[in-house]
Amino acid sequence: MTPSISLGDIRIPDLFRDLPDAVIVADENQRISWVNPALQDMFGYSLEELAGQTTKNLYADHQNYEEQRNGRFSLTASQRGHTYDMRYRRKNGKAFLSQTTGGPIRDKDDFILGYFAIIKDISKTRAFEDLLHSLFHISSDQDKDATQKIQEIMKLGCEHFQTDSGLVSWVHDGIYTILYSYSDLVDIPRGTTFPLGETYCSEMLSGNGPLACHSARHSKFAAHPCYDLFLLETYIGVPLIVDGKLFGTLNFTSPDERHPFEDGDLEVIKMFAAWIGQQLSFEKATNQLPQPGQPAPT
Template sequence: MPSNEPPAPRTKDVSIGDIRIPDLFRDLPDAVIIADETQRITWYNTAFQTLFGYSQQELIGQSAEQLYAAPQSYEKQRSAGFSVAVEDLDHNYEMRYKRKDGTSFLTRTTGGPIRDKEGRVMGLFAIIRDISQTRAIEDLLHRLFDISTDQALDQSGKILAILKLGCAHFKTDSALVSWVQGERYTILYSYSDLVDIPRGTVFPLGDTYCSEMLNSGGPLACHTAKQSQFGTHPCYDLFLLETYIGVPLIVDGEIFGTLNFTSPEERHPFEAGDLEVIKMFAAWVGQQLNFEKATNQLPTETTTLT
């Protein structure tokens, strides 16, 4: 009796001349996936495994549908943009996929049929690049620009709006702008869902994570303090802050203080790009502080804040 089982995936045997198709894509830095004409996955490279979170053979023979963040996106690509029957179609598009853990991300995808010299379809391919971080930074820049040019906000309102935006981006509860004089750490601006710290509140610099950050000379981040060098820091004993990301604030070309975002809860690990993003936030806050300095609103060494 004939079997009801679909034929085994065969893309792994497809070659161009003496070169097997997977060998062309194996070492590319972008994720590459190959499927047969029915959208069953036959091969993917190491970069795909890293991006999507699957092991080497876990998806072989399964439908590509499970990779799409929205079922309707799969149907649209199956019936149009990724169809083996479509000729002369632009196969470069943005698509939102989902990882094995269920998280979704935005990509720039190039995909289409793989054909032999006679035009016969041998399979389908897609080259996938994660652009979610790039798009997020673009969106942040637009929002920061909107805040800085909002005529309804004064300088203080703009800084607080930037701090609120930073908390949302870094998934933290609180944000501080500090003025550092020697070992004095003075709060200038505070935004928090948990507790309000009044302007002019002073802490010993050594009791803050920012002391470590300033010693490092650049941005510093920690997503679980108790399992890091911060676990024995005085700040952890005093405030039990698990999450911290901070950076020096530059005003008029000199270090003026710090910008930091914190939370008593752990979060997923920071990425290298987050250290660049907080420098971007610091540049915008520093710009507002420069405006304050130009109008004599910024504290100086002889200023006492109350």
Template sequence: MAPDTKPILADPDVSPNGVLGDFRVPDLFRDLPDAVIVANVERRIVWVNPAFESLFGYSLQELTGELTKDLYAEAEVYTEMCQGRYGTMPAPSDHSYEVRYRRKSGKTFLTQTTGGPIRNPAGDTLGFFAIIKDISKTRAYEELLHRLFHISSDQSMESTAKVQAILKLGCAHFQTDSGLVSWVRDDRYTVLYNYSDLVDIARGTTFSLGDTYCSEVMKSNAPLACHSARKSNFSTHSCYDLFLLETYIGVPLIVDGTLFGTLNFSSPEERHPFEPGDLEMIKMFAAWIGQQLSFEKATNQLPIQS
């Protein structure tokens, strides 16, 4: 610790003279949508805004006086921060970086963090601040799209293997046990591809469309998701009576510009609620699979009859 530093006052409602002019820290940062944290020179937490409390799961009362060290996913990263970005003389390039933190629940997440020392006009270090934006979902989507592109563009994989790989990837992303591609004609629902940790459904297996949740997708011609069928309108659906599927997310499948069938992922267990981004993501999965089915259709590899 540098000998010329001065601590920020421990009272979160009091701002040190000269740190932010006439503004107190809470007045300036309270309503920002991103998480904000302020610590003194000993790296003990002085103040956080409501967005920080929501993101990390801690209240200001729980955090006040605690070391920022406990928020990092890895202790060694905290040490590096103290010696570099949050040292007394960080380089300008050190003010924005990616780092993983740990929530109160124990779950870690990736962030884009911007921060550094707070100084008075004389240049004395009064403490430290950081503005934290959760980018874990954004990065996960980026990585998922990269993997989808890699599978679809892999010339060493045959079409069947590509579809199976995409279904497996979808099960991992949507946290489901099974992924299924169907062809729908009139009231007939035919399984073309199935990936599952629970049951293997043979290609060509046929069901009545009305006995599947996909019947609702075909009616609405739009993606549909349900994380708990027993707590939804699906509780009275014939599919629930037959298969007891609690989790479902499905989307219409377009091949060569025509409504062909559905892509869906499901599980007999509930999961946490789907987000709007999941409905957009399953459309991306359907687009990639639609390309593969177009190729199979053109080469007479699909077991369908006109």
């Protein structure tokens, strides 16, 4: 049971227990007195593990801890500048970026009773912002042609989804034809074809929307012909629309499992597909894309 902590007339649990952001409170000696449930979930520690300890092990860089201990969380702390970005480390060792608001807790006579910090995990938000910036930079680069842009976008997708390979396909008359590929494992020539039914993309297209699997052996994909042929554990794919019509697919794969995809990943791959679809539209306008009835590209 979480103890009731008081600093003067302030009852900390009553103020911060139900906030969605992580909250940590330390006494005047900078020892942790209380954390809310959100902080325990964010960092993976219980209050019992943290109580009486300093916050040093919560920082990704211990030098940052020393700087904060002698700055914002000191007896000489100023009244301003209490919101800042900081990298912390969870109990499992994974670092993340946060926006932190923190500083001293003072009584009416300006005497420091202790210290507090409110921590918001902004790692996903910042990563998404960086991703948008990278996509815009690639697509607006006048020194690159459409092929180079698509290759760089697929490389960016592999990095984001933690996969080894990315493919852009043209799907027509039940045939899956590779137009573009990016892979750390194997070179897949343009024009390589497969029966659509032997690809995970057949399942994705039948659902008419993005589809993701982080462990094929533990999913319906375990019985799919694609798993027998290529032993791909990780897949995330989406229909590729060019000029308002279904053209093919965009997918990223890996022979290794990864941690489960999140709902946001399905939105991100749709964004990747929209940017690649735009580049393919440029190619279509200059007759560089295959049309129904044409032979597969080489």
